[in-house]
Amino acid sequence: MEKILIVDDSALQAAKLKSILDDEYDVSVAQTAEEGLRRASDEDFSLILLDVVMPGMDGFTLLKKLQERIITQNVPVILITSLSDVENEQRGLVLGAVDYIVKPFHSLIVKARVNTHIKLYHYRRQVEEQSMTDQLTGVANRRKYDGYSLTKWQEAARLQVPFSICMFDIDHFKKYNDTFGHPAGDKVIAAVAKTASARLNRSTDFFARYGGEEFVAICMGDPSKKIFEHLKKIRQAVEDLHIPHSPDVSKWVTVSVGGITVVPAAESAYGVYLKIADTMLYDAKKQGRNRVVWADEQMRQMWEK
Numbered sequence: 001m002e003k004i005l006i007v008d009d010s011a012l013q014a015a016k017l018k019s020i021l022d023d024e025y026d027v028s029v030a031q032t033a034e035e036g037l038r039r040a041s042d043e044d045f046s047l048i049l050l051d052v053v054m055p056g057m058d059g060f061t062l063l064k065k066l067q068e069r070i071i072t073q074n075v076p077v078i079l080i081t082s083l084s085d086v087e088n089e090q091r092g093l094v095l096g097a098v099d100y101i102v103k104p105f106h107s108l109i110v111k112a113r114v115n116t117h118i119k120l121y122h123y124r125r126q127v128e129e130q131s132m133t134d135q136l137t138g139v140a141n142r143r144k145y146d147g148y149s150l151t152k153w154q155e156a157a158r159l160q161v162p163f164s165i166c167m168f169d170i171d172h173f174k175k176y177n178d179t180f181g182h183p184a185g186d187k188v189i190a191a192v193a194k195t196a197s198a199r200l201n202r203s204t205d206f207f208a209r210y211g212g213e214e215f216v217a218i219c220m221g222d223p224s225k226k227i228f229e230h231l232k233k234i235r236q237a238v239e240d241l242h243i244p245h246s247p248d249v250s251k252w253v254t255v256s257v258g259g260i261t262v263v264p265a266a267e268s269a270y271g272v273y274l275k276i277a278d279t280m281l282y283d284a285k286k287q288g289r290n291r292v293v294w295a296d297e298q299m300r301q302m303w304e305k
């Protein structure tokens with residue numbers, strides 16, 4: 001059931017609104033703007049119905065605060081008020097409200113508008129989700145990775161936790177495509193993505209298609225040794241898929257893996273470490289492929305085999 005938050009200082013008005021929406025939605029009520037802000041930040045609402053005139057923080061101020069916060073700025077807000085003048089309506093819409101309902105309201109109108117905005121919110125989230133997903137593999141795409149990596153890098157610097165950047169590349173992939181054709185190559189990309197992403201699925205893991213036959217993973221919180229051991233298993237799992245490769249390069253399809261674990265300093269640039277991860281991948285290729293090469297917290301290199 002979709003969750004709706006009503007923020008209204010009048011218990012009577014809030015109860016009236018709640019009774020209109022109760023049968024279709026999971027409706028919560030906050031009686032002050034402060035409580036509304038806290039609940040909107042902590043919970044996942046699909047819509048907020050917001051009273052404008054309240055003692056203390058008013059609806060306009062709360063709306064502005066909701067718009068400023070990343071976690072609440074996308075939740076649609078409908079203002080509900082007895083202020084019927086055009087100036088206030090305009091102010092609300094400029095501040096980012098999606099709609100404006102004037103008291104006294106008609107229950108069918110409220111219901112219809114709420115339904116419409118919840119539908120639109122759903123649709124927008126769906127489109128956003130699709131634009132962040134790689135179509136072939138179903139994992140996150142480069143665009144999602146670009147935003148995610150920087151957010152998490154800053155988080156790791158703030159919390160001072162280990163941050164691992166991991167690059168995967170399917171070995172001799174051009175040769176595979178030349179031998180078996182692109183449709184078969186696509187199947188290999190999808191199979192590798194499935195195998196690796198299934199093993200990098202904790203809430204602190206992130207896995208994306210970087211482009212072509214390359215993937216990138218980000219893992220937070222684990223030291224280099226643990227990540228290194230885990231990646232060796234993933235590399236082995238890909239080999240164990242036993243997808244035949246072109247016989248003149250190797251028996252099975254394999255991946256090379258390179259990366260780095262670092263506790264980021266506050267001022268350190270992500271790009272520098274991404275480049276090191278890439279260099280480790282290059283070394284894995286150079287040393288014969290189908291292996292993991294890693295740079296640990298002290299920038300010492302770890303090799304597999």
Ligand SMILES: [Mg+2]
Pocket residue numbers: 008009010051052053054
């Ligand atoms: Mg009021």
